[in-house]
Amino acid sequence: MRKRLLALVALPLLAQAPDNDLARLRAAFAQPSPELAQLRQLCDGIGGRVTGSPAFTRALKWGVDGFKAAGLQAKVEPFPLVNGWTAAPPRIRIEGPMGFSPLATSWGWSPPCAGTFRILDGGDGSDAAMKTLGTSAKGAFIYLASEPMTTPEALFGEYTTTARQSAVAKALGAKGLIVQSTRVRKLLYRHLDPRCDDGRVADLVEIQIAREDGARLGRLLKDRPVQAEIRMPNRVSGPVQAGNVIAEIPGTDLKDEVVLIGAHLDSWELGTGALDNGCNAAMVVEIARLFKAANLHPRRTIRFALFGGEEEGMLGSKAYVKAHRAELDRIRAVVIYDEGLGKVSGFSLGGRPEWRPILDAALAPEGDGAPKAHTDDAFVGTDNYDFLVEGVPTLIANQDWTNYLPNYHAESDTFDKVDAGALRRQTHEAAILMWGLANAPALLSRQTRAQVEALIQATGLAPQMKTFGMWDGWADSSRGRK
Ligand SMILES: [Zn+2]
Known part of the structure; x- marks a missing residue:
């Protein structure tokens, strides 16, 4: 008082x-x-x-x-x-008959990438689906399909899921991931691999592909092997x-x-x-x-x-x-x-x-x-x-x-x-x-x-x-x- x-x-x-x-x-x-x-x-x-x-x-x-x-x-x-880190929009050209150029964006703090790569079908991204790729995944990109996101719980789930998927892809020796956007009508968003917070650059190339273009790529992968030219000149400054x-x-x-x-x-x-x-x-x-x-x-x-x-x-x-x-x-x-x-x-x-x-x-x-x-x-x-x-x-x-x-x-x-x-x-x-x-x-x-x-x-x-x-x-x- x-x-x-x-x-x-x-x-x-x-x-x-x-x-x-x-x-x-x-x-x-x-x-x-x-x-x-x-x-x-x-x-x-x-x-x-x-x-x-x-x-x-x-x-x-x-x-x-x-x-x-x-x-x-x-x-x-x-x-x-x-x-x-500065993003550069990826330019992807799927080669061959029925090839196309999908709309895509980098995940946050993905390293840059340039070259021609095989793309493999990683299905729904479950451990089982990814592991069937075995040694063929070495040096390739793995395409992963996703479910549309409509709830906050599903959004939080994306982080858990992608932390696991990127770790599995890395263990398989893959060059990178191409993950289907969870948003419809080609909406793109910046996602970050939870394994690379603190400004650490990801240990593999991580790309998000527009939902509809991902579905098209998924259908193509069922028909034939797919190769793509991928250029994504992201800049990492130190x-x-x-x-x-x-x-x-x-x-x-x-x-x-x-x-x-x-x-x-x-x-x-x-x-x-x-x-x-x-x-x-x-x-x-x-x-x-x-x-x-x-x-x-x-x-x-x-x-x-x-x-x-x-x-x-x-x-x-x-x-x-x-x-x-x-x-x-x-x-x-x-x-x-x-x-x-x-x-x-x-x-x-x-x-x-x-x-x-x-x-x-x-x-x-x-x-x-x-x-x-x-x-x-x-x-x-x-x-x-x-x-x-x-x-x-x-x-x-x-x-x-x-x-x-x-x-x-x-x-x-x-x-x-x-x-x-x-x-x-x-x-x-x-x-x-x-x-x-x-x-x-x-x-x-x-x-x-x-x-x-x-x-x-x-x-x-x-x-x-x-x-x-x-x-x-x-x-x-x-x-x-x-
Ligand atoms: Zn916020």
């Missing part, structure tokens, strides 16, 4: 009732906002922004400039990427610098405690990263602007993070956690948005159901529309991961995927997919949440290694960590709570 009174004397703004703060926040929100124009600049002006590319560097400047225009100090915290953009509003009486809201700034580049994840990067900048415009002074420090390298294995948040390890005890909440602009149904509590009363109280000013269907799960998939395994309390917005799923990492993830009203509603809700967390009477504490261990068991996180190559880091304590 005494400490609180002292703080009130030093900082008269704290004497204002919380309702007054919210009224000022709402008044600021009602004013014209640069949010949509900033998002358009990121998508149309800068475009797709693969980590380590010149476009990504321009996006870092966009972030710093956005926070500065809002009246905050902002800086880039650099981290290295093992390799920069080590490059990437970075995170970090800004903050210092707290008052609890300024040593930090609540962080983050979204990744990088994107794939077939589209322009509007839903994944430009909209949420713009939202994070806008929330900072609203708090400054409303002249709000939170009890806890609010930190704003635009992470790089998310698409290559959450590299920016991983680097952030490593660089800020000494202050992780003081980071009391990490809130991540990475599912576009579909309505938020609730938050993934990262395996900590004790979040519920705190979260519901923070969201209470949203009234009946507040997201309430929180989930106790924990998953590998976005920038909360390294905080989670360090025992830091995390929240991820669970959103409606109706618009997000069909455009995921695809050519179609462009600014025209942004619902301007949904962007404003989501920004309002997230601002209320961050304000509530920054001023909450109490938040959760950091977990010990034993508690994180128990959480991993209770949530079934371990198999996902293994698929994405994160288990060893946890097991040998090089990544996660010591």
Whole structure:
């Protein structure tokens, strides 16, 4: 109590009732906002922004400039990427009668390729189907058919499946894979082999072929042996610098405690990263602007993070956690948005159901529309991961995927997919949440290694960590709570 009174004397703004703060926040929100124009600049002006590319560097400047225009100090915290990578569209010519030139694209961080190769039919890509190829696979490309993707579960399944298929193909000595797109009507998207995160170049050539062209190739393979000329001059640059953009509003009486809201700034580049994840990067900048415009002074420090390298294995948040390890005890909440602009149904509590009363109280000013269907799960998939395994309390917005799923990492993830009203509603809700967390009477504490261990068991996180190559880091304590 005494400490609180002292703080009130030093900082008269704290004497204002919380309702007054919210009224000022709402008044600021009602004013014209640069949010949509900033998002358009990121998508149309800068475009797709693969980590380590010149476009990504321009996006870092966009972030710093956005926070500065809002009246905050902002800086880039650099981290290295093992390799920069630039895609070149593959040119494939299937030779002979009924030959054709399929539409195709590279997987992320595939090595380049040029030459004439045999293509073999790997069927549905099951271990059994691929292993029947035996020694004939040496030096050849293996074509793998797929099922159309229509659910988030099927999308996550693609990563598990392709990690296994690429490992089998490598073991068979294949030159590469040609995998049928899971999206109809020739939609292409950038997929990454989970075995080559961290900017490591894949150990075989990985190509995605348009769904209809793949089906045609599959039919041809039933008729006769197929040879193709394949040229895919991808460029691998060697080590490059990437970075995170970090800004903050210092707290008052609890300024040593930090609540962080983050979204990744990088994107794939077939589209322009509007839903994944430009909209949420713009939202994070806008929330900072609203708090400054409303002249709000939170009890806890609010930190704003635009992470790089998310698409290559959450590299920016991983680097952030490593660089800020000494202050992780003081980071009391990490809130991540990475599912576009579909309505938020609730938050993934990262395996900590004790979040519920705190979260519901923070969201209470949203009234009946507040997201309430929180989930106790924990998953590998976005920038909360390294905080989670360090025992830091995390929240991820669970959103409606109706618009997000069909455009995921695809050519179609462009600014025209942004619902301007949904962007404003989501920004309002997230601002209320961050304000509530920054001023909450109490938040959760950091977990010990034993508690994180128990959480991993209770949530079934371990198999996902293994698929994405994160288990060893946890097991040998090089990544996660010591
Ligand atoms: Zn994303």
